[in-house]
Structure formats: structure tokens, C-alpha cells
């Protein structure tokens with residue numbers, strides 16, 4: 001399982017998939033992805049067994065905790081896990097371990113998916129939807145390799161102490177060298193399949209953790225001398241991404257910096273409603289999740305753009321199930337839908353979630369037919 005092995009089409013005919021709709025717009029966009037996956041399965045002669053699990057607020061409401069151990073164990077026996085989004089203000093007041101976000105961190109850690117791949121490539125027909133000038137926007141084609149199971153999100157000690165007026169809170173940013181090396185290797189290997197440029201993003205002018213990060217990235221690079229390596233401080237990286245995103249190919253960075261920069265990348269391509277991701281590890285099934293959250297402001301209104309979720313299913317086909325042909329069908333159906341002018345409100349259009357999904361399904365027929373002639 002991974003970024004590299006998946007180029008050959010698998011001949012397996014049955015897949016068990018863990019489906020995690022989550023909260024807010026999660027179930028709405030998951031519904032869209034399931035319809036697309038069902039059609040692809042039919043065209044490929046593949047049977048998908050969908051096992052649905054609660055996570056986040058939905059699991060807190062049903063079981064009093066954001067992800068049950070037993071559910072995580074069952075997911076380990078699946079071929080891949082597909083998650084939509086979690087979270088919502090209703091659950092925001094609880095202690096950290098009883099918030100929806102804790103379920104997401106638990107599944108990432110539990111499946112050992114240390115590398116989160118967040119591609120940002122602009123669709124030609126959406127150059128006008130980007131905030132950038134067309135000549136700048138048209139060059140956006142990068143992928144963020146975000147470390148996903150370390151750093152501030154997981155470092156110990158953490159917590160709160162004291163009482164007013166002396167309340168304190170503590171989080172710890174910690175990385176061990178093996179954690180840095182394994183994601184750096186993955187990023188360099190991915191760069192070899194792209195434009196052979198890696199930009200490692202850190203804050204080595206201030207943080208010891210970043211100094212170690214940089215040291216290990218430089219050491220790892222010795223086995224990848226055909227790849228160009230540069231380093232940027234994260235503040236400058238944010239600026240450069242807006243100024244000249246075309247200079248980036250693979251961005252390699254730690255957990256929190258990757259979280260922040262990938263939302264920035266969403267605006268480069270036009271909307272967070274377009275951003276898919278794949279979370280991969282060494283063993284266990286991969287976890288596939290769009291970059292966006294549960295969008296409480298638009299939940300239940302039929303306004304969510306389902307394309308990030310649909311493109312996430314495509315990433316699952318390519319990187320999780322070794323079904324690159326199926327992934328290609330989905331990606332070209334999305335591209336054709338956009339070429340035909342399909343736009344949800346986040347892209348300045350008027351289509352609902354359901355209308356966009358129907359449009360992708362219509363174009364999927366074209367993709368499938370083309371590959372059967």
C-alpha cells in the first residue's frame with residue numbers, strides 16, 4: 001500500500017471498506033462519494049462491502065466517546081478507510097479527549113498513517129476561480145507531504161493546570177529522527193515521480209525540533225541526490241505560496257505547519273471543497289479524508305461541494321486499493337463536469353451537492369465508455 005506501488009491495476013474483486021461519514025456536511029458528501037464508487041465498482045466488476053462506523057460527534061452522541069477501540073480494531077481488517085469530516089460547536093465544550101477531533105487523531109494514530117498527502121493542482125477551467133492572477137494560478141501543481149502522527153498534536157506532556165488568575169496550558173512539539181526520516185523518504189520518492197523538487201518547511205531559526213527536522217531531511221537527501229532540496233522557514237513559505245506557487249513541487253513539513261499551509265493551498269486552487277487527501281502508513285489500511293471539515297455553517301443545506309470527497313475516493317482507489325484506472329475515471333469525470341461549467345456555490349455557481357454529484361455521475365459514463373472501446 002502506498003504512493004508508489006499502486007501504478008498497476010489490482011485484479012482483486014472484493015474490497016471491504018470502512019466508511020466514516022462523521023458530522024456536519026460529512027454524511028452529505030459521503031453520500032456523493034458512495035454513489036460514484038458504486039458506479040465505478042459496477043463498471044470494474046468489483047464488489048465493495050461498505051462497513052459504516054461512527055466517528056466524531058456522531059460517535060459521542062451514540063456511545064459517549066469519539067471513536068470506540070473495537071471499531072478501530074475492525075477497521076484494521078478493512079482494505080481502506082474513507083472518512084468525510086468531524087466536528088461541530090455542539091461538542092466543543094468537552095475535555096480534549098471527548099471532542100470529535102480526538103476521534104480523528106485516534107484513527108490516524110491507530111492506523112499508523114504518518115504521511116498525509118494533500119495535492120493542490122488547479123483545474124484548467126478553474127483558473128478564474130482562484131484568488132490569484134490567472135498567470136500565477138495556472139501554475140499551481142504541488143503536493144504537501146504533511147507528517148500526521150507526531151508534533152504538537154501528540155506530544156507529551158500536554159494539558160492544563162492552575163486556577164484563575166494563574167491558569168496555564170501546555171503542548172509539546174516533539175519529533176524523533178525515525179519519524180522525520182520515514183516521511184522525508186516518502187516525499188523524496190514521490191518527487192522522483194514528479195518534477196524532482198522538495199521544499200522542506202520548518203522553523204529552524206527558532207525551534208530545536210525544526211533544527212533536528214532539517215538535519216534529518218539533509219541526511220535523508222544523500223540517497224536522493226537526483227532530487228533538488230531547498231529549505232524554507234514556514235512564515236516565508238506561506239508568503240511564497242501566494243506570491244509564486246509555481247515554484248513548489250513537493251512540500252515536506254511537520255503536522256501543524258502542514259495543516260495550516262494546506263488550507264492556504266485550498267484558496268490557490270479555488271476552494272477547500274476541491275481538496276482531497278490520502279493518509280498512508282507502512283502497514284494497516286490507508287485513511288482517505290478530504291482536507292475540509294464539517295462546515296457547520298452550510299451543513300444540511302445541500303450547499304457542500306462534494307468534489308473534495310469524490311476526489312478523495314479517487315485517491316483511495318489509486319493509493320489504497322491499487323485501482324489506478326478507476327481513479328482516472330473519477331478524476332476525468334470531475335474534470336469534464338467542471339469543463340461543462342458545473343459549479344457549486346463555493347466556486348461561484350448555483351449547483352447543489354446533489355446536482356454536482358449527478359453531473360459527475362453523468363460524465364463518469366463517458367470516462368467508463370472511453371476506456372471500454
Ligand code: NAD
Pocket residue numbers: 025029084085086087088089101104272273274289290291292293294295296297298303304305306308346
Ligand atoms: P471547515 O473546513 O469545516 O470550513 C471552513 C470554511 O470552508 C467554511 O466556510 C465552510 O463552509 C467551507 N467549506 C468547507 N468544506 C466545504 C465544502 N465541501 N464545500 C463548500 N464549502 C466548504 O473548517 P472550520 O469551519 O474551521 O471547522 C469546522 C469544524 O470542522 C470544526 O469542528 C473543526 O474541528 C472540524 N474540522 C474537521 C476536519 C476533518 O474532519 N478532517 C478538518 C477541518 C476541520
Ligand code: IPM
Pocket residue numbers: 087101104105259291293
Ligand atoms: C485537518 C483538520 C484536523 C487537523 C483537525 C480537525 C484535528 O484540521 O484534517 O486538516 O488539524 O489535522
Ligand code: MN
Pocket residue numbers: 259260263291
Ligand atoms: Mn485542517
